[in-house]
Amino acid sequence: MAAPVLSHVKCADCPIRHRAVCARCNADELDELDTVKYYRSYEAGQPIVWSGDQMDFVGSVVSGVATLTQTMEDGRTQMVGLLLPSDFVGRPGRDAAAYNVVATNTVMMCCFRKKPFEELMARTPHIAHRLLEMTLDELDAAREWMLVLGRKTAREKIASLLSIIARRDASLNNGPLGRVEFELPLTREAMADYLGLTLETVSRQVSALKKDGLIALEGKRHIIVPDMSRLMDEAGDDSDGGYLV
Template sequence: MNEISLKSSQFPNGCQNCAIRHQAVCSRCEPDELERLDEIKYYRTVEAGQTVIWTGDRMEFVASVVSGIASLTQTMEDGRTQMVGLLLPGDFIGRPGRESAAYDVIATTDIVLCCFRRKPFENMIVQTPHIAQRLLEMTLDELDAAREWMLVLGRKTAREKIASLLAIVARRNAALKLQGTGEKIQFDLPLTREAMADYLGLTLETVSRQISALKRDKVIALEGKRHVIVPDYRRLLNEAGDDSDGGMMM
């Protein structure tokens, strides 16, 4: 299962994207708290396509995604699968208090995780209130994202679903770079057609057809299979069925 421990020294700036350390802890932590966090922390890489944890596995750690993209996936006995979460850098994996994993966690791209051994981490939560508060904020955001996605899954057409997904990835990308003010946004899709289908509750054929249709209608342009160019972000949002930008997710 391709597990490699990395030393903190490989991340000279600290764990830049690690939500726990930088967003939850650093700004408010006492030095001795940081030390305790470092003691229970280790890094781990997983190759694209590998499964980090299977549903039901014992969870020995919780983790934060440092780089790459992971997904939470549920599978029914007959093989139907539904992705229930897209984990981007900064997102959190696992939950304090749970012994075993509730979902498969799959590395969609090569990823680096910042892991914390679970038991000591749970102790830290009890002793360090602002960690629980930060985790609560993050969890509430995830809950909003999940509910937003329920609207997508339950009520949107295939075309709207695709546009919604593209809008999310585009937004994430524009947010990471300088705010893509006005100018066209472009990015590489980090998901295969099949992964998109699993996220959207569609088949990969329908995904492919709808992407072709959006291309034909000049809502997007493609370079190769994965590189997407969005000439007019508002238009894309409109296709997604949520004209008022507002919420959306992730």
């Protein structure tokens, strides 16, 4: 059950380049990070950390998708973040996790032991600075999502979610807008938890968007967006943004 520790890959050779943390590191710092770094993988459905747990590492998602959720005693749950490749997990200076982090498919994490990472951070201003920038991005994403949760209709919510994932996906592959195609990394239930809806409503609205030609499905999870700008209109989105936690 326990996830395997993988290997000690040099930071410079890391599959992702740590956009997050050390994109601007010089060689010495990279070497130093390498000494406290390890890889770890999690299977679909496996918890990465549980709310309240001691968290002894920070790190980046290398591949796969994980969710950040909050739960009430009666079981109502709300997703508060979605972790895609290159996203950062963990909060330097905090010991206990505030949320449940769960892998939705096979997730590979590149982790740093927390203590040495914090020490490094204290000595290396630009890492602290980069971390502040990342946290501000997350804060913007969270606040943008507050607008979605508080004021958008079910249809707009779905369109917003699809836009955000498509845009994020597209920025890695193709260039501009137009036609986008991607694999949905979430079940209908996970989508519902992100959007503050029920899974039935999600299903109905996805069907409606399909009927209206705004999206096409291949199987249950493969989404084709013929025209991104039309979908973004549907989302009622002014923001050109496109953060995603």
